[in-house]
Each structure stands twice: as structure tokens, then as C-alpha cells.
Amino acid sequence: MKAAVVTDFGKPLEIQDLPVPEPGPGQVLVKMEASGLCHTDIHAAHGDWPVKPRPPFVPGHEGIGPVTAVGAGVPADLVGKRVAVPWLGSSCGTCRYCVSGWETLCESQVNSGYSVDGCYAEYAVADASGIVRVPDGVSSFDAAPLTCAGVTTYKAIKVARVVPAERVAVFGIGGLGHLALQYARLVGGLVTAVDLEPDKLGLAHRLGADEIVNARTHDPVEEIRKAGGADVAVVLAAAPTAFEQAFRSLNRGGRLVMVALPADDAAIKVPIFETVLGGISVIGSIVGTRQDLAEVFALHAAGRTQVIAETRRLDQVNDSFDEVLGGRAEARLVFEF
Ligand SMILES: [Zn+2]
Ligand SMILES: [Zn+2]
Structure with missing residues (x-):
């Protein structure tokens, strides 16, 4: 073979x-x-x-x-x-x-x-x-990206406990991000897509993102805060800067979900004062379970994701x-x- x-x-x-x-x-x-x-x-x-x-x-x-x-x-x-x-x-x-x-x-x-x-x-x-x-309603071609990109972002939205009308910022559109924003919308989140590439922001727009921010030309923290801040920020971009920007865009009670893994043993500084007073959660999320993947396939078979x-x-x-x-x-x- x-x-x-x-x-x-x-x-x-x-x-x-x-x-x-x-x-x-x-x-x-x-x-x-x-x-x-x-x-x-x-x-x-x-x-x-x-x-x-x-x-x-x-x-x-x-x-x-x-x-x-x-x-x-x-x-x-x-x-x-x-x-x-x-x-x-x-x-x-x-x-x-x-x-x-x-x-x-x-x-x-x-x-x-x-x-x-x-x-x-x-x-x-x-x-x-x-x-x-894999259920009959899901092609092998679609099932492949759902098996990691899909289940990983589905789980990230689940552990963030997004509820309707919460603001969800997705940092990094692409293989993972284009699915993350769909899962955030499925549970009622209002989505801001952040990326450096106009093409990827265009994709996010097509898939129903409520706001898009080009982080190359605009400060995403400023833009997100102007629009009401983020209750949840999911980081799928492997640059430590994105993690820091995501943290700083959070509202009180906000949840930072770390998913991307930068190449080196990267770290971000979490300011204790703001985290305590703001009741901020920092969550690490790694792939998803077999049950999560079965749910991802069921949603796709029902036509809820692209x-x-x-x-x-x-x-x-x-x-x-x-x-x-x-x-x-x-x-x-x-x-x-
Ligand atoms: Zn993977
Ligand atoms: Zn075990």
C-alpha cells in the first residue's frame, strides 16, 4: 500500500x-x-x-x-x-x-x-x-475534517458553556475556525471572527459570523471591546499574541478557551488582579470524546454544519x-x- x-x-x-x-x-x-x-x-x-x-x-x-x-x-x-x-x-x-x-x-x-x-x-x-x-448522511470527505477539526471545536464550545446571545470571539479561521464559528452559532452565540487573512474573514462572513476583525489592520481587543466585549474567546491561532489578545477582549465572567498549540513551549501572562475581580476562567480544551464525535456527525447529517x-x-x-x-x-x- x-x-x-x-x-x-x-x-x-x-x-x-x-x-x-x-x-x-x-x-x-x-x-x-x-x-x-x-x-x-x-x-x-x-x-x-x-x-x-x-x-x-x-x-x-x-x-x-x-x-x-x-x-x-x-x-x-x-x-x-x-x-x-x-x-x-x-x-x-x-x-x-x-x-x-x-x-x-x-x-x-x-x-x-x-x-x-x-x-x-x-x-x-x-x-x-x-x-x-460514520452515519450514511455524512460523506467520507466531510467526515474527515469533522474527525479532528470538528470535534475539537465542538468540544471547545461545549466546555465554554456558551448560552444564547453571548458574544463569542473566534481567533483563527481556517480548518478549525470555520467549524468553531458554526458550533458557536448553533448554541446561539453572537460570533466575532478574528484573522489576519481577508480570504478567511470572507469565509467567516459567508458562514454567518456576526462581526469580522482583521487583526493585521485593526487591534482586535479594541474592536471586540467596542462591540460589547467577548464572553467567550476561543483561540485556534498558534501565535501567543492571539492568546493575549483573546484574554484582554473578555468581559467579566468571561472564559478563555485555549485550543491551538504553538510550536515552542509558549506561555502567556495572566494578570491575577483582573482575573480575580473579573471572575475570568482560563480553560484548556483537547480534542473531544467518541460521544462528542458522534454528536458532531449527527449535527452534520442533519444539515446543521458545512x-x-x-x-x-x-x-x-x-x-x-x-x-x-x-x-x-x-x-x-x-x-x-
Ligand atoms: Zn488534529
Ligand atoms: Zn484511562
């Missing part, structure tokens, strides 16, 4: 011909129909984060396709069913996080395309306990990385097989 392989950090990925993997006990084999490109894959390939994957490896955690074989202990009727292979490949199932619906915090989790080979390949093995069924993505071939992987890094991709890129 064809696979895009990271042979060393920072090197271009190599398209290699690898044997189709065999599903072990508790695993399934998935034939990829669509596989999304998440910024995390680029960080993985560059070894950007403190916890690093070990080359050679196959990145990718937005993989969609039918199950074609099952390992020991997995029901055979899964064969033929279309599934999603998400970032959270598997978790221990028994720790305090796993048993309370927070498997995303499990300390023994396995991550697709990071600690095990992922979905930039014609086939991928996945743990049967980690996959999520996925903006473009198709690429797997052998265009290095150019596709450049497109994302250069901010040229409008939203998500999806490899189709």
Missing part, C-alpha cells in the same frame, strides 16, 4: 510502498477513502512539541473508510461499516478519566499518527474501541504542508484515495 512516511523530523515526507498492516487482537483494518490534514500532523513531522513521535511513522488522525478486516475479539459484523479513526486512538478504559467521560485526559492514551501509525496511507489499523461509526475543504492526492503531501504553513489553504485539505 502507498503511505506517506516521516523518516526524520523536518525532512519532506516520503511516499513509500509498505505492506498492508494486519489487525491484531482488538483492532480493525480500515481502507482509507479520505484522510484530513491537521496542523498537528505538521507539528508531528517537525518534532515541534515536547513529547515527540518516533520516526519512521505515518501521520494522520482524520481517517475515514470502511472496515475491511477485524482482529481477534472484534465482532465480524463491523466489516463493511464506515468508521472514523480519530486522534484518540485508544485509552485505558478504567482510569478516573475514562470512566467519567473524559477519556481525552487518559494518561495511557494512544494517539493515531503520533504514538502509532496513522491515516496518511491506503490502509490503517486502529483500535476497535477508539473508532466512531465543511469547507479541498481535495489533494497523497503524493502532494509536502506541497500540501507548505500550503497550510503559508496560510494559502482556505480551510481543510483532505487526501482522497
Whole structure:
């Protein structure tokens, strides 16, 4: 099978011909129909984060396709069913996080395309306990971005507890942001989209953002405060400045939700006085659970969300990385097989 392989950090990925993997006990084999490109894959390939994957490896955690074989202990009727292979490949199932619906915090989790080979390949093995069924009303092409970008931003809006008529600022439109703003609107939020690129702000406008702010030409803090401030600010842009601007745009009682992961071990200064007097919350939010992803698919099948993505071939992987890094991709890129 064809696979895009990271042979060393920072090197271009190599398209290699690898044997189709065999599903072990508790695993399934998935034939990829669509596989999304998440910024995390680029960080993985560059070894950007403190916890690093070990080359050679196959990145990718937005993989969609039918199950074609099952390992020991997995029901055979899964064969033929279309599934999603998400970032959270598997978790221990028994720790305090796993048993309370927070498997995303499990300390023994396995991550697709990071600690095990992922979905930039014609086939991928996945743990049967980690996959999520894709309903008929959701195409594989749309399901791919929903599997990470969708569930991640859906969860961010959930943990922020947005209620109708609250003002939600989304910093960073693109693969994640274009979905974040739709989820914020779904729960009744009034959305301000912040980005540096006019094209992405145009996309936000098309998708129903109430206000748009170009952070290259205007101070987003000033603009957001002028319009009533933000009750929730979700940061999807990987620049520490965006986190600081988001914090400073909050109203009293506001919630800052951190989602993006800057390349270095970045930090922001949180002023204690304003945080205490303003009753401000700072929340970290990492992907979403299998249940969250099932909800994301259900909303999409019901026509409540729109996925903006473009198709690429797997052998265009290095150019596709450049497109994302250069901010040229409008939203998500999806490899189709
Ligand atoms: Zn991702
Ligand atoms: Zn666990």
C-alpha cells in the first residue's frame, strides 16, 4: 500500500510502498477513502512539541473508510461499516478519566499518527474501541475534517458553556475556525471572527459570523471591546499574541478557551488582579470524546454544519504542508484515495 512516511523530523515526507498492516487482537483494518490534514500532523513531522513521535511513522488522525478486516475479539459484523479513526486512538478504559467521560485526559492514551501509525496511507489499523461509526448522511470527505477539526471545536464550545446571545470571539479561521464559528452559532452565540487573512474573514462572513476583525489592520481587543466585549474567546491561532489578545477582549465572567498549540513551549501572562475581580476562567480544551464525535456527525447529517475543504492526492503531501504553513489553504485539505 502507498503511505506517506516521516523518516526524520523536518525532512519532506516520503511516499513509500509498505505492506498492508494486519489487525491484531482488538483492532480493525480500515481502507482509507479520505484522510484530513491537521496542523498537528505538521507539528508531528517537525518534532515541534515536547513529547515527540518516533520516526519512521505515518501521520494522520482524520481517517475515514470502511472496515475491511477485524482482529481477534472484534465482532465480524463491523466489516463493511464506515468508521472514523480519530486522534484518540485508544485509552485505558478504567482510569478516573475514562470512566467519567473524559477519556481525552487518559494518561495511557494512544494517539493515531503520533504514538502509532496513522491515516496518511491506503490502509490503517486502529483500535476497535477508539473508532466512531460514520452515519450514511455524512460523506467520507466531510467526515474527515469533522474527525479532528470538528470535534475539537465542538468540544471547545461545549466546555465554554456558551448560552444564547453571548458574544463569542473566534481567533483563527481556517480548518478549525470555520467549524468553531458554526458550533458557536448553533448554541446561539453572537460570533466575532478574528484573522489576519481577508480570504478567511470572507469565509467567516459567508458562514454567518456576526462581526469580522482583521487583526493585521485593526487591534482586535479594541474592536471586540467596542462591540460589547467577548464572553467567550476561543483561540485556534498558534501565535501567543492571539492568546493575549483573546484574554484582554473578555468581559467579566468571561472564559478563555485555549485550543491551538504553538510550536515552542509558549506561555502567556495572566494578570491575577483582573482575573480575580473579573471572575475570568482560563480553560484548556483537547480534542473531544467518541460521544462528542458522534454528536458532531449527527449535527452534520442533519444539515446543521458545512465543511469547507479541498481535495489533494497523497503524493502532494509536502506541497500540501507548505500550503497550510503559508496560510494559502482556505480551510481543510483532505487526501482522497
Ligand atoms: Zn488534529
Ligand atoms: Zn484511562
